[in-house]
Amino acid sequence: RLGGFPHYMQKEIFEQPQVFYNTLQAVRESPDALDLLRGRDRLTIVACGSSYHAGLLYKYLLEMYCGVAVLVEQGSEFKYYPPPLSGTVIGISQSGETADTLAALKMAQSRGCKTVAVTNVVGSTITRMTDATIHLRAGPEMSVAATKSFIAQLAAGLGITDALTDGSHAEENTRINVRIEEILTIPITEAVGLCSSASSLFYIGRGLFYPAALEGALKMKEISYIHAEGYAAGELKHGPFALLSGETPVIAIAIPGAAYPVMLSNIKEIKARGAPVIAIGLAGDIELAELADIFIELPKAPESTAVATVSVLLQRLAYETADSLGRDIDKPRNLAKSVTVE
Ligand code: M6R
Secondary structure, eight states: OOTTTTSSSHHHHTHHHHHHHHHHHHHHOOOOHHHHHHHHEEEEEEEEEHHHHHHHHHHHHHHHHHHHHEEEEEEEHHHHHHHOSSEEEEEESSOOOOOHHHHHHHHHHHHHHHEEEESSSSTTTHHHSSSSSEEEEOOOOOOSOOOOHHHHHHHHHHHHHHHHTTTTTTHHHHHHHHHHHHHHTTTHHHHHHHTTOOOOOEEOOOOHHHHHHHHHHHHHHHHHHOEEEEEGGGGGGGTTGGOOOOOOOOEEOOOOTTHHHHHHHHHHHHHTTTTEEEEETTOOOOOHHHHSSSEEEEEEOOOOHHHHHHHHHHHHHHHHHHHHHHHHHSSSSTTOOOOOOO
């Protein structure tokens, strides 16, 4: 049943190279959904939890590469405080049954919007209520923690970006599954040791790596029960700095790009306040390696590929930390796989 894996979560993490490939294919085979997204100068996204973090990734991708303004809203807020609406609203939901996301989509429809579902479950409620669907094709996700569905949502975002830019990302996208494969075996024992003895963790990143930081922190708290917070790196000095000490490791994602130099400055500021830094960067980054207490190096890749490899790495960090603490990984306390009440 688990093919030799001790938990569904680990099995699902290891399925991700294939899932990424399947989802890219699925987007190419969803012309109705793509038609509702093309030619818009503005899109709205509604989602919850990890799917909301995927929505934030879509915002960076679509704004950076397609020049489309994207508003991302949590389903639970949207229904009661809807923004001015027009055009197409995308609902992202692994299960297709999350009550808050469904209610938000209903509200958008009542305001005359077209709706597109991005979901993993064929025949789910979201697919029956929206105008078009992109099926993620990640296969059933059994673990409560979203892993392969999150990577599939990211793949769909990259596939949509490619479709809206006439294939400009196609070549790069097809290489991502191989890159993910490489991440599955990178040694992270030292980082796991540091995280499992901490009572509080911070995750920081900028641009695409900000939602990746939010998702990494969510995964860590969900299955390890260690308090973890994701921040846009520039925000840490606006309050959270007061919490930094030798007992609060900071996981800093520093991938070369527009914000790279300022990320290095942020890491120096954190070090000066005594917090140990686990830096995630690209192979051969000597400056980052020297700054960090622990340096995890990923294969060299552009940002839109690195966001996939970083996300998988952070899933592993959460999984292996939770495992070392003996947590009930596939069924964390107080949580259900799908939240069907508002
Ligand atoms: O099925 P959905 O994608 O709509 O679920 C949304 C959230 O409940 C879900 O992503 C949750 O945050 C995960 N358990 C996180 O791992």
